[in-house]
Amino acid sequence: ISSEELYWNLKSKKDFVLLDIRSETEHSAWTIYNSINIPLAKLRNKYYRIPKNKQIVVFCNRGNDSRLAIGILASKGLNAMALKDGLLEWNQIFDPVRLSKDIFSQITIYQFKRLGKGCLSYILVDHQNNKSYLIDPNWQVEIYENYIKKNNLPGISAVIDTHVHADHVSGGLSASKKYKVNYLLPSQSKVNFKFLKLEKHFQKMLKNIKADVINTPGHTPESCIIVIDKHFAFTGDTLFVDTFGRVDLHNGDLKKSQKEIYNSITQKIFQLNDDIYILPSHSSQTMVPGPLRSASLRYVKRFNFVNEKTTLEEFMDMVNREELPPPQNYSIIKEINLRGKKIKDDLIKELELGNNSCAVKVS
Numbered sequence: 001i002s003s004e005e006l007y008w009n010l011k012s013k014k015d016f017v018l019l020d021i022r023s024e025t026e027h028s029a030w031t032i033y034n035s036i037n038i039p040l041a042k043l044r045n046k047y048y049r050i051p052k053n054k055q056i057v058v059f060c061n062r063g064n065d066s067r068l069a070i071g072i073l074a075s076k077g078l079n080a081m082a083l084k085d086g087l088l089e090w091n092q093i094f095d096p097v098r099l100s101k102d103i104f105s106q107i108t109i110y111q112f113k114r115l116g117k118g119c120l121s122y123i124l125v126d127h128q129n130n131k132s133y134l135i136d137p138n139w140q141v142e143i144y145e146n147y148i149k150k151n152n153l154p155g156i157s158a159v160i161d162t163h164v165h166a167d168h169v170s171g172g173l174s175a176s177k178k179y180k181v182n183y184l185l186p187s188q189s190k191v192n193f194k195f196l197k198l199e200k201h202f203q204k205m206l207k208n209i210k211a212d213v214i215n216t217p218g219h220t221p222e223s224c225i226i227v228i229d230k231h232f233a234f235t236g237d238t239l240f241v242d243t244f245g246r247v248d249l250h251n252g253d254l255k256k257s258q259k260e261i262y263n264s265i266t267q268k269i270f271q272l273n274d275d276i277y278i279l280p281s282h283s284s285q286t287m288v289p290g291p292l293r294s295a296s297l298r299y300v301k302r303f304n305f306v307n308e309k310t311t312l313e314e315f316m317d318m319v320n321r322e323e324l325p326p327p328q329n330y331s332i333i334k335e336i337n338l339r340g341k342k343i344k345d346d347l348i349k350e351l352e353l354g355n356n357s358c359a360v361k362v363s
Contacts, residue, residue, distance in 0.1 A: 018057050090115070242285070270297070
């Protein structure tokens with residue numbers, strides 16, 4: 001079964017069993033939602049844990065071990081299919097969701113959930129000026145292009161990144177070149193190519209729609225959020241729905257960065273309107289097709305690991321007691337994004353294989 005077929009089966013809520021045959025450590029770090037875990041080495045003795053009379057979809061990282069697992073299950077009288085090319089290809093599946101038009105009639109926002117990686121990117125459509133903007137795009141630029149064509153949306157007028165990403169290869173520069181449009185980045189971005197300053201130029205592009213670009217250092221020194229007319233806040237990797245961005249992925253003073261992100265969240269984002277929609281660039285949890293990965297600031301304040309009552313000391317203690325593995329190949333990916341290097345698709349897929357760990361996960 002292909003990743004595309006699996007996506008549509010999940011979307012239509014077909015009843016089947018997802019079996020992850022990787023190690024328990026790999027499974028706990030990164031998997032497909034609602035899967036069960038029986039490592040390949042234990043499958044002959046533990047197969048009885050698999051629900052009977054259901055179609056089984058077996059997956060691993062690249063699909064090779066899944067074929068071995070199918071043989072084992074067949075010998076036990078169980079019918080199973082392998083996920084072709086495993087999580088390597090599942091990582092390339094996007095689930096687009098439209099934010100309700102009723103919120104603000106002048107714009108429509110489409111969220112693209114990269115289900116396997118946890119990345120969130122956006123198309124912002126400005127109906128007043130008949131323009132579309134890509135925000136925090138992944139490298140699979142054709143995903144956005146095809147969606148725009150299929151839904152008769154305005155063409156892309158500019159591409160935006162809220163910061164220089166370290167966990168995935170950005171599609172910002174490649175999209176700007178492909179569509180011959182400007183690439184906007186926070187003014188403090190230390191990249192090796194030309195860009196327009198987001199703080200200076202985005203408001204001019206939107207004209208009558210109010211856009212505030214607020215510097216929110218911490219995750220990275222240049223990180224910012226984009227607030228659209230008091231209705232939406234694109235918060236990048238600074239604030240997620242249930243947690244916040246880690247601060248140890250750049251070569252800076254760790255304690256300083258911890259204080260910066262704390263202040264960015266509590267003194268800047270938490271001061272916004274409680275009804276504003278928080279639109280982050282990642283999900284810290286495994287996602288499923290369908291629901292929007294967003295929430296009101298009121299909800300975020302209530303259920304996030306950091307809230308209005310969290311002191312700086314409590315915040316730093318919470319961050320420092322968690323030992324988080326860095327994102328897979330993050331130093332290489334960050335260098336690609338800083339230099340604007342052109343990399344072959346197959347290499348990018350390998351570099352990005354693995355869990356998304358840009359968020360702080362508190363136990």
